[in-house]
Each structure stands twice: as structure tokens, then as C-alpha cells.
Amino acid sequence: MRHPVFIGIARRRxxxxxxxxxxxVAGMAxxxxxATTAQAESGEIAVPADAVxxxxxxxxxxxxxxxxxxxxxxxxxxxxxxxxxxLGATTTVSQVRLAVHKxxxxxxxxxxxxxxxxxxxxxxxxxxxxxxxxxEAFEFEPVQTSRIRYLGHGYEGEGEGDWNSLTEVEVWGSGxxxxxxxxxxxxxxxxxxxxxxxxxxxxxxxxxxxxxxxxVLADGEYTIGSMTGRNGTADEPITxxxxxxxxxxxxxxxxxxxxxxxxxxxxxxWTNSDTLKITSSHHVxxxxxxxxxxxxxxxxxxxxGGANSHHNRIDHNLFEEKHQLGNFITIDGSETxxxxxxxxxxxxxxxxxxxxxxxxEAIRVGWSEISESSGFTVVESxxxxxxxxxxxxxxxxxxxxxxxxNTFRASQGTLTYRHxxxxxIYGNFFLGEGxxxxxxxxxxxxDHTIYNNYFEGLTGTGYDAALQLDGGDVDTSGALSSHWRxxxxxxxxxxxxxxxxxxxxxxxxxxxxxxxxxADNVVVGxxxxxFNELMTPVDLTxxxxxxxxxxxxxxxxxxxxxxxxxxDPLLARDGEGSVYRIGADSPAIDAGTGGHAFVTDDMDGQxxxxxxxxxxxxxxxxxxxxxxxSASEVGPEA
Numbered sequence: 001m002r003h004p005v006f007i008g009i010a011r012r013r014x015x016x017x018x019x020x021x022x023x024x025v026a027g028m029a030x031x032x033x034x035a036t037t038a039q040a041e042s043g044e045i046a047v048p049a050d051a052v053x054x055x056x057x058x059x060x061x062x063x064x065x066x067x068x069x070x071x072x073x074x075x076x077x078x079x080x081x082x083x084x085x086x087l088g089a090t091t092t093v094s095q096v097r098l099a100v101h102k103x104x105x106x107x108x109x110x111x112x113x114x115x116x117x118x119x120x121x122x123x124x125x126x127x128x129x130x131x132x133x134x135x136e137a138f139e140f141e142p143v144q145t146s147r148i149r150y151l152g153h154g155y156e157g158e159g160e161g162d163w164n165s166l167t168e169v170e171v172w173g174s175g176x177x178x179x180x181x182x183x184x185x186x187x188x189x190x191x192x193x194x195x196x197x198x199x200x201x202x203x204x205x206x207x208x209x210x211x212x213x214x215x216v217l218a219d220g221e222y223t224i225g226s227m228t229g230r231n232g233t234a235d236e237p238i239t240x241x242x243x244x245x246x247x248x249x250x251x252x253x254x255x256x257x258x259x260x261x262x263x264x265x266x267x268x269x270w271t272n273s274d275t276l277k278i279t280s281s282h283h284v285x286x287x288x289x290x291x292x293x294x295x296x297x298x299x300x301x302x303x304x305g306g307a308n309s310h311h312n313r314i315d316h317n318l319f320e321e322k323h324q325l326g327n328f329i330t331i332d333g334s335e336t337x338x339x340x341x342x343x344x345x346x347x348x349x350x351x352x353x354x355x356x357x358x359x360x361e362a363i364r365v366g367w368s369e370i371s372e373s374s375g376f377t378v379v380e381s382x383x384x385x386x387x388x389x390x391x392x393x394x395x396x397x398x399x400x401x402x403x404x405x406n407t408f409r410a411s412q413g414t415l416t417y418r419h420x421x422x423x424x425i426y427g428n429f430f431l432g433e434g435x436x437x438x439x440x441x442x443x444x445x446x447d448h449t450i451y452n453n454y455f456e457g458l459t460g461t462g463y464d465a466a467l468q469l470d471g472g473d474v475d476t477s478g479a480l481s482s483h484w485r486x487x488x489x490x491x492x493x494x495x496x497x498x499x500x501x502x503x504x505x506x507x508x509x510x511x512x513x514x515x516x517x518x519a520d521n522v523v524v525g526x527x528x529x530x531f532n533e534l535m536t537p538v539d540l541t542x543x544x545x546x547x548x549x550x551x552x553x554x555x556x557x558x559x560x561x562x563x564x565x566x567x568d569p570l571l572a573r574d575g576e577g578s579v580y581r582i583g584a585d586s587p588a589i590d591a592g593t594g595g596h597a598f599v600t601d602d603m604d605g606q607x608x609x610x611x612x613x614x615x616x617x618x619x620x621x622x623x624x625x626x627x628x629x630s631a632s633e634v635g636p637e638a
Contacts, residue, residue: 045093045171051086052169053341053376053400065169070133073101075165076152083150083164085171086311086341089234094142095172096124098150101165103133105158108166112138115147117231117261118308122151130157135168142173146234191236195243199223199253209263212236217248217268224253224272232262234283242267245636246290257284258306265289267636275299280306285313288636291320291328298325298359305332309339315346318635319362322352322389327361331377338366338375338398345380348635353388355412355437360389366398368481371419374400381405383629388437391463392416396423404428407629412437414464419484421446425453427603429579429628430466432458432499439464440499444472446487451596452603452616453494454579454628461501463508467491469516471509471535486513492596495603495616496523496530497571497580506535514538520592522569522582522615524548529556531564544593546614565591569615578628581617588614603627 049063056076062083064072074083087093093114100108107130113120123140148171152164191212194205199222205215206225211232217240232238238260242248245267254274257263264285270276273294278284286302293301301319304312319328328349333339349362362384365377375398384406387393393411394403397419407429408415415430417423425441425448432438439460441450455466462468472485496502502523506512512535523530523545530547533556542563547555555566569588571580582588592612601607602618605625613619632638 043172045087045091045173047085047087047169047171051088052083053086054083055081055374060165065166068168070099070167073165073167075101075163077163079153079162081152081164083152083166083169085148085169087146087148087171090144090146091173092142093145093148093171093173095137095139096148096150097135097137097168097170097172098128098166099133099135099168100128100155101133101167102158103128103136104131106130106155106165107157108155108164109153110164111151111153112140113149113151114143114145115149116143116145120149120151127156133167135170137172206230209238211238211262213238215240216243217241218243219247221249221251222253224250224255226254226256226258227260227263228256228258230257230260230263234262237262237264237283237285239264239266240268241265242269245288257281260284273299276302278302278304278306278309278312280308282308282310282312285315286317287313287315289317290636291317293322295322295324295326300326300330301328303330303332304339304342305330305334306339307334307337309333309342311341311343312339313343313345315343316634316636316638317347319347319349320351322360323354325356325359327359327364327390328352329363331363331365331375332367333370333373333375336370337373338370338377340374341376343378343380345378345382346634346638347382348385348631349382349387350385351387353386353412355388356390358390361395362387362389362393364392364395364397365401366396366420368397368419371397371399371480373398375420377401379403379406381629381634382407383631383634384408384411385631387411388413392418392442396420399423405626407431408438408440409433409628410435410438412439412460412464414439414442414460414468416441417443417445417448419445419480421448423448424598425450427452427605427626428454429603430455430458431628432456432460434459437464439468440466442468442470443489444470444483444486446484447489448486449490449492449598451491451493451599452601454497454603454616455495455499455502456497456579458499458501461507462504465501465504465507465532466496466499467494467503468507469503469505469513469537471506471513472511473509475511483509485511487515489513489516490596491516491518492520493592493599493602493612493614493616494521495571495580496521496525498525501528501532502530504532504534505537505540506533512537513540515540517541517543518545519596520544520594520612520614522546522548522571522588524550524569524571524580525553526551527553529554531556533557544591544614546588546591582613582615582619584619586613586619589619 052062054062060075112124154162197218256277258279430440474482570586590611603616606620
């Protein structure tokens with residue numbers, strides 16, 4: 001990239017230098033040009049909504065900028081607020097098109113940046129035209145990248161302010177990237193096949209690894225070492241794979257993948273006694289491995305950390321038999337920011353315990369000292385069985401993370417949002433199977449959404465209740481290790497069946513939850529209070545819930561029937577006997593209050609048609625695409 005040459009009249013705003021006339025970079029034009037003047041051979045790079053993230057938003061979410069609708073927008077406040085588009089694969093980009101909210105009266109001040117594998121590089125620094133709300137094209141010298149970022153510095157005109165608002169964003173280039181998120185490790189791009197049969201050959205292969213290499217380990221036992229500064233590409237990853245799945249056993253040494261990218265480890269058996277570390281790296285993948293490490297003392301098994309760590313994936317692995325302190329998977333980061341956009345999916349976690357007071361989670365996302373940063377981590381479609389170590393089976397300690405479509409079976413403890421804000425928790429199954437100490441979800445912090453979850457046969461109370469909107473010991477500021485007060489939790493369309501304690505509010509600490517909503521849930525049980533306010537919440541709204549207390553149970557709170565209707569929802573076991581669903585004559589059908597745009601389907605993946613049904617299940621004849629997971633649906637062989 002050549003250095004920019006600036007031409008024009010300079011003026012200073014908010015401490016930054018801008019140009020009134022034009023910004024020229026040798027060999028490229030950074031002037032605003034109409035979108036229709038793009039080169040004919042260029043093409044738009046499709047970006048799905050879930051590949052768009054932002055440092056902040058006000059409820060106008062990042063995905064709105066790729067929905068094709070100029071009537072929706074992303075808005076984030078602050079000088080330095082950013083919007084990022086993950087292109088899924090490295091491709092050539094030469095133009096970004098932006099549509100500015102209120103673009104006829106505002107001039108957005110911004111930079112366009114691309115990720116060069118190490119840092120963000122600015123290719124445009126200026127303003128929108130202030131004359132149109134339609135798409136404007138910003139051209140620059142072609143770059144190779146997998147990520148584009150809009151770095152906002154507020155707007156001029158109409159009063160001037162620090163809001164950054166876009167209605168649409170398009171990324172254009174030559175279209176030479178496939179945009180599918182990279183090759184499957186079983187289908188690498190063209191490259192060398194490097195066969196190894198002993199530890200020395202493995203070390204040599206690591207040292208010489210280059211994009212497209214497929215390092216194949218014969219059956220046997222290996223001592224493993226580090227891989228540093230090795231970089232594949234989305235189309236040509238470096239793949240380290242067992243010739244026969246499970247046949248290559250790592251029984252000694254320590255793997256640390258450092259300052260590397262697009263590296264996959266597939267089909268290995270790990271019995272060594274050192275932490276597998278992914279440090280300051282991105283697009284590193286651990287897939288279809290079997291982890292049963294040898295524990296001599298406290299040991300974290302897999303650790304993601306370091307600065308500039310992002311987009312790593314841990315999928316289709318088996319983790320089992322952990323009996324010392326430490327976690328199966330730990331996601332950390334730098335001293336100030338968590339590793340971002342990592343994904344943990346389709347793994348089987350089982351047999352961790354016995355119960356410990358702390359530091360024995362199956363998964364920990366973030367930690368207290370960096371809990372004010374955003375992780376954008378997705379934990380989905382995993383099976384947890386007999387995970388009895390830490391009271392927090394999955395512990396989330398940062399902002400903007402998603403936990404969805406997982407199944408927890410006979411596991412003591414809860415999925416806990418211990419720190420952080422804006423968590424999304426949906427489509428999970430919590431099946432206690434009558435085991436002592438089994439729980440569901442416990443939260444602290446602000447703006448969490450909890451929906452389409454199913455809770456049955458859980459025996460825990462207090463910290464281990466099916467759902468605990470807990471009290472806090474600090475309000476909106478305080479020690480990062482404290483329990484932050486719950487604000488604006490939204491709990492909708494969940495189903496609770498035969499738990500010892502169902503929905504609890506404020507079991508611990510002193511500061512009651514504030515401004516939360518509990519709506520359109522089905523709660524059925526035979527003991528205790530179905531809705532149990534252990535402390536009086538502040539401005540809690542109940543609406544559209546169905547409660548059916550049997551035997552010695554009571555509803556627990558006094559509310560009008562529009563808020564909690566005491567009626568039998570007519571639940572019945574499904575044909576496979578796995579969970580309860582509403583029947584054809586259930587009063588839950590079409591009885592939901594609605595108003596929650598994020599609830600588009602149900603726990604089975606069936607569309608919410610018309611007025612939403614109350615609870616996690618929508619009565620439907622459509623094929624179910626999700627449900628409680630079994631061992632055959634996760635792990636190396638799935």
C-alpha cells in the first residue's frame with residue numbers, strides 16, 4: 001500500500017484532521033462516486049447478517065445494514081464506534097458502498113479499514129456527501145482481505161453529534177473469493193501432502209508449513225511442539241490431520257499455535273498433560289479430536305488468548321473425564337480485550353467433576369478483568385452430560401455473546417452470565433433427569449434476552465434454580481469481580497416442566513433486578529412457587545404467561561390473568577418421549593402477547609406462524625430441525 005497524498009484545505013474537528021476538497025491516494029480514488037459508475041467486472045460480495053458485528057448498538061442492530069432495506073439501520077454512539085463485516089474468505093475488495101441514515105442532512109465522518117492479517121489499515125478517511133440517503137460508493141486501490149470495518153467519528157450537519165448510523169453497506173470487489181468461510185479440512189486447496197510417522201518429522205513439518213500443506217500423521221504416538229508464524233489462507237489452510245481418525249495420539253509435549261492463521265488440527269487423540277494454546281492467532285480450528293488429557297494437577301485443556309485473536313473454531317470434538325481444577329475450554333484474550341468471534345459448536349462434553357467451588361467449568365468465555373469488552377462468541381449445538389465440576393457449567397464473563405441450541409443433561413450447575421451485557425440465550429434444553437443440584441440459567445448484568453429454552457426435571461434452587469434473575473452486590477459501577485445488578489432482562493417464550501424451582505428472582509445479594517420483562521412463558525410444576533420473588537423486583541412486567549401449579553405448588557405471585565393465566569396448558573410427551581409439547585387443544589396456542597421481533601421460530605426450529613404460541617413450543621405440523629441433542633449428533637463421528 002502506497003502512502004496517501006493529501007490535496008485540499010484542512011480543517012480540524014474533534015481532534016482529527018479532515019480535508020475540504022479531496023483525498024487522493026496514489027493509484028486510487030477516494031472521492032465519492034455514484035454506485036452506478038462501478039467497473040462492470042466488479043461484483044458485490046454477499047455478507048450474511050450474522051457476519052456483521054459492531055462495538056455497540058442502541059437496539060438498531062448491525063445485521064440491519066445487509067437486509068436490503070433502507071428503512072432499517074445500525075446505530076452506535078461514540079467517536080470510534082465501529083461496524084465490521086466478515087467476508088468469510090480472503091477476497092479482493094476495491095469499493096465499499098454506504099447509505100447514511102438521514103443522509104440528506106448529515107455528513108458521516110468515518111474511516112474505511114481492512115484487516116491485513118496483523119492490524120487494521122485505513123484506505124479511506126473522510127465524509128459522506130450529505131446530499132443523499134441512497135448508497136454512495138467509496139473506491140480505493142484493490143486490497144486482499146477477509147474483513148472490512150467502518151470506523152465512525154460521528155456526523156456533521158443537523159446539529160453535529162457522535163452518533164454513527166448506516167442503513168445499508170455493500171462490499172464490492174473482483175469476486176475472486178468464494179465467501180463460504182473457508183475450505184473444509186477434508187477438502188483443502190492445492191498444496192503439498194506431507195506424510196509424517198514420528199515426532200521429529202512432525203516438528204520439521206511444522207517448521208516448514210506453508211499455505212495448502214496437508215500434514216498427515218500415521219498411526220502412532222507423538223510428542224508435539226509449537227507452531228509459530230505459520231499462515232494458511234481460507235482457500236488453502238494448513239491442515240494437520242490423522243491418517244486414521246483417532247489413530248495418531250499426542251501423548252507428550254505442548255502445542256501452542258502462535259501468530260498464525262488458517263490452521264486446522266483434525267482427528268487427533270490428545271492424552272498429553274499440557275494446555276493446548278491458541279495465542280494471538282485467527283481462523284485456527286480444532287475439529288473431530290478426542291481430548292482425554294492426563295491430569296497431574298490443575299490444568300486448562302484448551303486456551304484461546306493473546307492480542308489480535310479472533311475467528312477461531314472448536315467443533316465436533318469429544319472432551320471427557322476431567323477431575324482436576326481447570327476448564328475444558330477457556331477463552332481469554334489480551335489484557336484489555338477478549339478474543340473475538342470465536343465459535344464452539346457440536347462438541348460432546350462429559351464426565352467432569354466432582355463438584356468444585358470454582359475454576360472447573362466446561363467452558364469459560366472471558367474473565368473478570370476484561371469483562372467490559374465484547375467477545376461476540378457463539379456457543380452452539382453442544383451436548384453437556386454429567387458436567388458436575390464448577391457451579392457454572394458454562395461461565396460467560398464479557399459482552400455480546402450468544403449461547404444457543406445446546407443440551408445440558410444431568411449436569412450439576414447452570415449456564416451463567418456471570419459478567420457482561422447483551423447476552424442472547426435461546427433454544428437450549430436443560431434436562432435434569434432428577435439428579436441433585438441440576439440447574440438452568442443464572443444471570444447478572446444488562447440487556448440479556450432469554451427465549452425458546454426448555455427446562456425439565458431440574459432439582460436445584462437458589463444459584464441452581466431453573467432460571468435465576470439474581471440480585472446484585474454492585475449497581476452500574478464497582479469491582480469487576482462483583483455481581484452486577486440485572487437491568488432490562490427479557491425472558492419470553494420459555495417452557496418449565498416439573499422443576500423443584502422454576503423462575504426465581506433475587507435469591508442472592510441485595511440489589512433487585514430492574515425494568516425486566518417475563519412474558520409468554522409456560523410454567524408447570526408440583527412443588528414450591530412457580531414464580532418466586534425472593535426479593536421484590538423494580539418495575540418488573542409480567543404478561544401473557546401460563547402457570548399450572550399441581551399438588552402442593554402455587555403460582556407464587558399475585559397478578560391479573562392477562563399477566564399470569566392459571567390454566568392447564570395441556571402438555572404431552574412427544575412421540576419419542578423426549579420433551580413435553582403443547583397439544584392441539586392447548587390454551588397456549590395463539591395466546592402470546594408477542595411484540596418480540598427476535599422470536600421468529602421455536603425450540604424445534606419451527607416458524608412462529610401468526611400470533612405466537614405461549615412457551616418454547618409452537619404447535620406446528622412443519623418438520624422439526626432442532627431438538628434435544630444425543631451423543632450421535634455431536635463429537636468426532638457426527
